[in-house]
Amino acid sequence: MVIVMAGPEAGALPAGSGGLRDVEFVEFFRAEHKKLIRFVMAIGAGCDEAAEIAQVAFFKAFECWDVIRAPRAWIRRVAVNELTAARQAARRETPQATLPDAPVPVSTALAVELTEEARQVLAALRALPPRQRQVMAWIIDGFGAAEIARELGVSPESVRQSYAKARKNLGRFYGRGKKR
Amino acid sequence: MIRRLRNAFGGGTSSASDAAVGRGMADVLAALDNVIDDDAALARICARIGMPGSAITTARATGPAASLRRPALRAVAGVAAALTAGAVALAAVVVAGARHNGMDTTAYVVQRVDRALSAAGPAAIAQMTVKTGRMRGGATATTTTEEWSYGGRWRWVVSSPAGHPVYDEGSGTSSVYTLVSYRTRTWARQPWPGRPVAQVSGPRSCQTVDADILVLFRAGLPGAGFSASSLPAARALRTAISCGTLAVAGRQRVDGIEAIELTSRPDSPVSETIWVSPGTYLPVRVVVRSVPGQPVLLTADISWLPPTAQNLARLTVPIPAAVPGGPVGVSLAGFRRVPLARALTQVLQQIRGGPTKAGARPPG
Numbered sequence: 001m002v003i004v005m006a007g008p009e010a011g012a013l014p015a016g017s018g019g020l021r022d023v024e025f026v027e028f029f030r031a032e033h034k035k036l037i038r039f040v041m042a043i044g045a046g047c048d049e050a051a052e053i054a055q056v057a058f059f060k061a062f063e064c065w066d067v068i069r070a071p072r073a074w075i076r077r078v079a080v081n082e083l084t085a086a087r088q089a090a091r092r093e094t095p096q097a098t099l100p101d102a103p104v105p106v107s108t109a110l111a112v113e114l115t116e117e118a119r120q121v122l123a124a125l126r127a128l129p130p131r132q133r134q135v136m137a138w139i140i141d142g143f144g145a146a147e148i149a150r151e152l153g154v155s156p157e158s159v160r161q162s163y164a165k166a167r168k169n170l171g172r173f174y175g176r177g178k179k180r
Numbered sequence: 181m182i183r184r185l186r187n188a189f190g191g192g193t194s195s196a197s198d199a200a201v202g203r204g205m206a207d208v209l210a211a212l213d214n215v216i217d218d219d220a221a222l223a224r225i226c227a228r229i230g231m232p233g234s235a236i237t238t239a240r241a242t243g244p245a246a247s248l249r250r251p252a253l254r255a256v257a258g259v260a261a262a263l264t265a266g267a268v269a270l271a272a273v274v275v276a277g278a279r280h281n282g283m284d285t286t287a288y289v290v291q292r293v294d295r296a297l298s299a300a301g302p303a304a305i306a307q308m309t310v311k312t313g314r315m316r317g318g319a320t321a322t323t324t325t326e327e328w329s330y331g332g333r334w335r336w337v338v339s340s341p342a343g344h345p346v347y348d349e350g351s352g353t354s355s356v357y358t359l360v361s362y363r364t365r366t367w368a369r370q371p372w373p374g375r376p377v378a379q380v381s382g383p384r385s386c387q388t389v390d391a392d393i394l395v396l397f398r399a400g401l402p403g404a405g406f407s408a409s410s411l412p413a414a415r416a417l418r419t420a421i422s423c424g425t426l427a428v429a430g431r432q433r434v435d436g437i438e439a440i441e442l443t444s445r446p447d448s449p450v451s452e453t454i455w456v457s458p459g460t461y462l463p464v465r466v467v468v469r470s471v472p473g474q475p476v477l478l479t480a481d482i483s484w485l486p487p488t489a490q491n492l493a494r495l496t497v498p499i500p501a502a503v504p505g506g507p508v509g510v511s512l513a514g515f516r517r518v519p520l521a522r523a524l525t526q527v528l529q530q531i532r533g534g535p536t537k538a539g540a541r542p543p544g
Contacts, residue, residue, distance in 0.1 A: 029222055034212040038205065051216065059225050113211035121204025124197075140205050167197065174197040 025065050029058055032072060035141060040079050042125050042137035047110045053082045073143065077151050080134070124173040132166035135159055219292075220299030223460040227304075227486045286428045289440055289456070290421055296461035297418040304462075305330040305485040305495070312478050330487060333495045347527050350497045357520070358497040361527045365515050368523035417454070417463050426454060434465050435481070460484070
């Protein structure tokens with residue numbers, strides 16, 4: 001089997017030596033890239049940070065694509081680890097005399113695009129305790145209790161409890177909004 | 181999604197908040213669809229991996245971006261969809277890029293280039309090698325400038341026709357400008373005198389397009405960066421592309437790439453040709469010919485680099501006092517710091533001295 005691609009560095013990519021693997025990765029990337037950014041935003045990152053973390057996670061996924069069995073869960077786990085590491089590194093950093101350059105944020109454009117309901121749900125999720133927020137993020141992306149428990153290293157019962165509490169808190173959040 | 185939330189753990193009462201979360205998160209995804217360019221993100225991963233971008237990005241898939249493609253490409257999306265569905269026994273998959281077919285193709289290519297530049301501006305470092313040809317005494321002298329720009333940061337290293345660095349300038353941070361002159365063996369650094377760089381998501385006004393292009397590929401004058409720092413390469417190119425003055429002229433091989441060629445219309449005051457990669461839709465070469473009133477020829481070869489620590493370091497002008505290295509073959513011993521105005525004046529005087537003088541007196 002040969003995959004022929006027209007384009008700049010066009011050439012025949014023999015299947016089994018990277019060609020099909022690349023196509024599979026691209027399919028996965030296109031299906032999950034934005035969802036992963038949303039997932040990272042749901043667990044507390046800003047849009048720019050989430051986009052950066054997604055980039056790193058996909059880069060790592062490509063590196064070991066052949067051995068990943070459940071890529072959707074794998075890439076989310078890597079993204080959570082990356083966010084945790086970034087937060088820890090930020091805490092360790094010492095203050096500098098000059099401010100580092102700020103990259104041009106994607107969030108500027110996103111801010112224009114977000115609906116009021118979208119803003120509100122992000123605010124609601126950020127108001128949750130970290131564990132509840134994480135559980136909600138996994139659920140929103142379609143994972144079940146057993147999978148989430150495995151990924152978070154807790155019992156399924158613990159996940160259920162976190163979910164129940166998160167729903168209760170979200171209910172309060174939205175109820176409060178209505179009263180106002 | 182709402183049902184998923186409700187049923188995630190086998191029941192529980194539905195609530196208004198479940199519905200609100202479901203709708204809100206769907207809205208977040210829709211907003212990301214409008215803001216995030218998957219192709220550009222994929223191209224950055226390719227660059228990081230060190231593989232040709234097109235080898236991976238030309239493998240098309242279904243999804244929101246597919247709706248933007250022209251009907252001629254729908255068959256391609258269909259093939260990709262079949263591949264997604266697991267049709268691994270497919271004998272051959274032919275993926276074509278946008279083809280030259282009149283105005284519609286121009287609109288499509290311009291749209292893709294605009295989107296790619298929009299995503300690359302904040303996410304990739306534009307590295308350009310600009311060659312400026314000037315007629316002097318019947319002969320053409322070529323000055324080479326290496327340029328890097330990323331957000332509000334930029335750096336230009338100007339070399340003489342003999343290939344020796346003349347000066348190195350830039351703003352590694354948004355507020356400090358550094359100039360190192362290798363001929364006068366001086367350097368200057370001072371805080372940015374102007375206002376901070378505005379982060380503008382859209383392209384600049386079309387009225388400024390010609391000026392933008394000229395400033396972007398300026399004729400090697402120090403200090404021009406003061407105005408150009410607010411003009412990262414991606415943004416200037418985006419303006420040029422978006423203003424409707426370019427049309428697809430076909431395909432041409434540029435550095436091993438079968439690039440899409442966009443040329444300016446005959447009535448345009450600046451004659452320019454831009455070649456874009458059909459894989460990433462990012463410009464790879466720009467040629468400006470016959471600028472009115474000045475017979476110059478500018479050629480810019482462009483690379484788009486991921487903002488790794490190593491690549492970001494290229495945006496920093498090495499200060500002679502702090503860095504014992506600098507350009508190859510140039511001794512930095514004896515450099516002294518001078519006021520910026522003096523350093524600028526000295527560099528300008530050296531440039532007016534002409535390329536012959538420069539070539540006869542290499543620095544170091």
